Amino acid sequence: MSSVGVAELSPILQALLATLFTWLMTATGAAGVFFFRTVNRRILNAMLGFAAGVMIAASFWSLLAPAIEMAEEGPLPAWLPAVIGFLLGGAFLWGVDRVLPHLHIGLRDELTEGMKTQWRRSVLLVLAITLHNFPEGLAVGVAFGALAANLPAASLAGAVALAIGIGLQNLPEGMAVSVPLRREGMGRFKAFLYGQASGMVEPVAGVLGAAAVLLMRPLLPYALAFAAGAMIYVVVEELIPEAQQEEDTHAATIGAMLGFALMMLLDVALG
Numbered sequence: 001m002s003s004v005g006v007a008e009l010s011p012i013l014q015a016l017l018a019t020l021f022t023w024l025m026t027a028t029g030a031a032g033v034f035f036f037r038t039v040n041r042r043i044l045n046a047m048l049g050f051a052a053g054v055m056i057a058a059s060f061w062s063l064l065a066p067a068i069e070m071a072e073e074g075p076l077p078a079w080l081p082a083v084i085g086f087l088l089g090g091a092f093l094w095g096v097d098r099v100l101p102h103l104h105i106g107l108r109d110e111l112t113e114g115m116k117t118q119w120r121r122s123v124l125l126v127l128a129i130t131l132h133n134f135p136e137g138l139a140v141g142v143a144f145g146a147l148a149a150n151l152p153a154a155s156l157a158g159a160v161a162l163a164i165g166i167g168l169q170n171l172p173e174g175m176a177v178s179v180p181l182r183r184e185g186m187g188r189f190k191a192f193l194y195g196q197a198s199g200m201v202e203p204v205a206g207v208l209g210a211a212a213v214l215l216m217r218p219l220l221p222y223a224l225a226f227a228a229g230a231m232i233y234v235v236v237e238e239l240i241p242e243a244q245q246e247e248d249t250h251a252a253t254i255g256a257m258l259g260f261a262l263m264m265l266l267d268v269a270l271g
Contacts, residue, residue: 011145011147011148012145015140015141019140021163022202023200025168025174028171029170029172029173029174030178031174032174032175033188036179038183048242048243049255049259051173052252052259053260054263055259057260057264058165061267062143062158064228066146067085067228085221085226086228089225089229089231090229092226093230100131126198130201132234134201135227135233136202138205139166140206141206141213142209142224142227143159145209146213146220148213157270160270178192179191209227243255
């Protein structure tokens with residue numbers, strides 16, 4: 001489909017197609033379980049660092065900066081909607097983190113967070129990844145929903161750049177879920193299904209984000225900042241600590257630098 005054809009689609013359909021792409025990238029990464037039984041811990045840390053770098057860069061270049069620019073046309077100080085939305089996004093993820101049972105990669109079963117449950121370890125691991133895939137899908141959806149506002153800060157190229165960046169970091173992320181499950185004794189196909197399932201929430205969140213923006217256009221700067229706050233919460237709460245579990249943290253740091261640089265390049269070059 002040509003770029004002109006994509007531009008003619010509704011923002012909700014654009015968001016759906018974009019987040020289906022990010023889900024596909026998660027599934028592609030999860031398919032690594034058919035070729036590898038284990039992942040070197042340094043490589044896994046580099047993957048997690050890369051994901052963190054992409055999300056940090058996307059939070060500013062694709063979400064917070066446009067939110068501030070859009071808010072300049074309103075009656076309030078331009079920074080206020082961004083600050084409020086950012087903090088609300090973090091608070092929302094904090095609340096979900098306290099309720100939804102989940103277990104981060106590399107941690108023991110007794111370190112399960114959220115409500116007490118008897119769910120299996122494999123389910124808890126997938127839920128941990130699903131928890132931080134939600135704000136990624138939401139961010140992509142809000143970015144495409146913003147196109148309907150016809151504001152200079154919102155562009156199709158910028159929204160596409162965000163989707164590409166999220167998709168690229170989903171590639172190693174899918175593998176980071178499926179391969180550890182395989183190492184714990186789960187069958188290859190089942191581990192693949194669990195790995196790709198962690199990305200299924202992104203199309204749902206993407207459509208919800210685009211629809212919310214279309215219905216409540218004055219809240220657009222808040223929505224962009226909300227998605228940014230949720231993503232930064234995930235980075236600080238989950239990705240960075242998981243990537244820094246080993247004594248040698250250089251792989252994670254280099255991965256984060258590369259992820260940030262790639263997302264910045266995509267957003268500036270395409271947006």
